[in-house]
Amino acid sequence: MENNKSVLWPEGILIALLALCGVFSLAFMMLLRPNPSEAQNRQSINVKNIAANAGTQQRIEKLKVAMLTSWQQGAQVKGLAYSLPSRFQGAVINAAKLTKGEKVIALTFDDGPWPQTTEQVLDILKSNNIKGTFFVVGQNLKNYPELGKQIVTQGHVIANHTWHHWYHFMNPQAAAFEIDRTTDLIYQVTGAKTNIFRPPGGMLHNGLAAYAKGRKYVVVMWSADSIDYKLPTVPKLINNVIRDSKPGGIVLMHDGGGNRSRTVQALPEIISNLRKQGYRFVTIPELLEMEDADQKLIAKKK
Ligand SMILES: [Zn+2]
Structure with a gap:
């Protein structure tokens, strides 16, 4: 896991920038549309997604592999x-x-x-x-x-x-x-x-x-x-x-x-x-x- 630190740092800055962009565009949209509940929800979900994806990318990849393996095993024997x-x-x-x-x-x-x-x-x-x-x-x-x-x-x-x-x-x-x-x-x-x-x-x-x-x-x-x-x-x-x-x-x-x-x-x-x-x-x-x-x-x- 030592190697990951150096890789994650530039990613961390990128996340911050992306999150900042998201917040700014959200604020901008709120200014344009006084009652943008739908758009606002979508936008805030996107901001959250970006942060979550980048921060836990590796864990998600591992989870995907684990899920696929257990699904394959399950499919072999289910029913x-x-x-x-x-x-x-x-x-x-x-x-x-x-x-x-x-x-x-x-x-x-x-x-x-x-x-x-x-x-x-x-x-x-x-x-x-x-x-x-x-x-x-x-x-x-x-x-x-x-x-x-x-x-x-x-x-x-x-x-x-x-x-x-x-x-x-x-x-x-x-x-x-x-x-x-x-x-x-x-x-x-x-x-x-x-x-x-x-x-x-x-x-x-x-x-x-x-x-x-x-x-x-x-x-x-x-x-x-x-x-x-x-x-x-x-x-x-x-x-x-x-x-x-x-x-x-x-x-x-x-x-x-x-x-x-x-x-x-x-x-x-x-x-x-x-x-x-x-x-x-x-x-x-x-x-x-x-x-x-x-x-x-x-x-x-x-
Ligand atoms: Zn027996």
Whole structure:
């Protein structure tokens, strides 16, 4: 900022001169027109503008850049809704049924956003050019909204994993609170409208899944469980995923809800192992689109 002083001084004199000119012309106009309320207002606004523009030019420029950046980011995600083929609205899925057995698999991460581990998972996915699906817990998103924003701005899919992550039975009112409040916050924080739900603990009979199905969410379970929540050794965690991997599969991992350093350690190896086997990584909406396309082809052939 030191350099700015020398630049600002001549500008300061210029402002003073301009302001003086403004005042003189204003006085002159007042003499000419006894009741120039309109003109006077315009003139005094101009005087103010000149002073404000020159004095805070740099701050305005900075603000313009900041506003443009946030507008661009906002435009990217605002109103982002995941297309969900009608056959999956209100359905429960464990994996996609792909007729050609395409080697695609979806990595999913539950219970975040979480300090450190969510960002570490995002970095690993980014360096591998992979998009994943994150099932966030509402109260965690409330605590770490910036991490939630990062999930979406980095191109991943964000999904609903309830507000409290409770397992007990819930009546429709309680289920509505758990699910609606989380979807609303996801929208407020990220601009994404999610229609993808995973019940905590994969429990399908405590009222949550029933409510989600009624609201046309797709209820997403999994076909390969890393069992990372039981804190296995890293090699065991890797093996849990690889052992149950299959085309159209959905892998369950956790980026939040506890110490997930082992998941973070295992993830690069899981990715490279699956890649060597010829797998491509897709998000849940992409996976469902693929099954939908396959099913449409079958229907056409019949
Ligand atoms: Zn969970």
